[in-house]
Amino acid sequence: MTIEFARTLFETGRSHALASDLLYRSALIEGAERDIADPENFAFNGTYSLSTQYLLGLGLELMLKAAIVAWSGQCDEKALRDIGHDLVKAKEAAEAAGFKSEAPNLQEILNVLNEPFKQHWFRYGRPTKFKLPGDFTQVVAALDVLDAELRIRLWAD
Numbered sequence: 001m002t003i004e005f006a007r008t009l010f011e012t013g014r015s016h017a018l019a020s021d022l023l024y025r026s027a028l029i030e031g032a033e034r035d036i037a038d039p040e041n042f043a044f045n046g047t048y049s050l051s052t053q054y055l056l057g058l059g060l061e062l063m064l065k066a067a068i069v070a071w072s073g074q075c076d077e078k079a080l081r082d083i084g085h086d087l088v089k090a091k092e093a094a095e096a097a098g099f100k101s102e103a104p105n106l107q108e109i110l111n112v113l114n115e116p117f118k119q120h121w122f123r124y125g126r127p128t129k130f131k132l133p134g135d136f137t138q139v140v141a142a143l144d145v146l147d148a149e150l151r152i153r154l155w156a157d
Helices: 002-033 039-045 049-072 077-083 087-096 106-118 136-154
Strands: none
Touching: 002 039, 002 049, 002 136, 039 049, 049 077, 049 087, 049 106, 049 136, 077 087, 087 106, 106 136
16 A cells, blocks of 8 residues: 555656646746747746646655655655645655655755745735745756656556
8 A cells, every 4th residue: 555655646746746847838938929028037927837836846745755655665644744735844754764866956946945835825825025946947857856766666566
């Protein structure tokens, strides 16, 4: 059951993370088609930006929780619920279980995204300004490595 649960967490998280990338790229295209002066700024700060960042946070949360389960060999949903939406805490728990990621800039991405995601600023009341990961190319590079690391463990048999 444990490996199946880890796979479910991973596949769900992966789909959210990939959707964030697709939404970001779609926003770039829309910005260009609408002749917006800075399509990249539109993609990052425009209509779709909160959805993009929310999907990214949810994807990272579930991928890291998959790592916790896969590396610890335990299926304790209560422990995962105790981590909640804290991305930094999820990575720390995954590392305590033995997972080590080589994903570039992963810690920095988690540090920046953690507060807005944990505080539900993508869904409910939010400050007028808060910091978010600013280079989606770096985000995708980190996701690619994290994805490969988890796939090796989850589909080793």
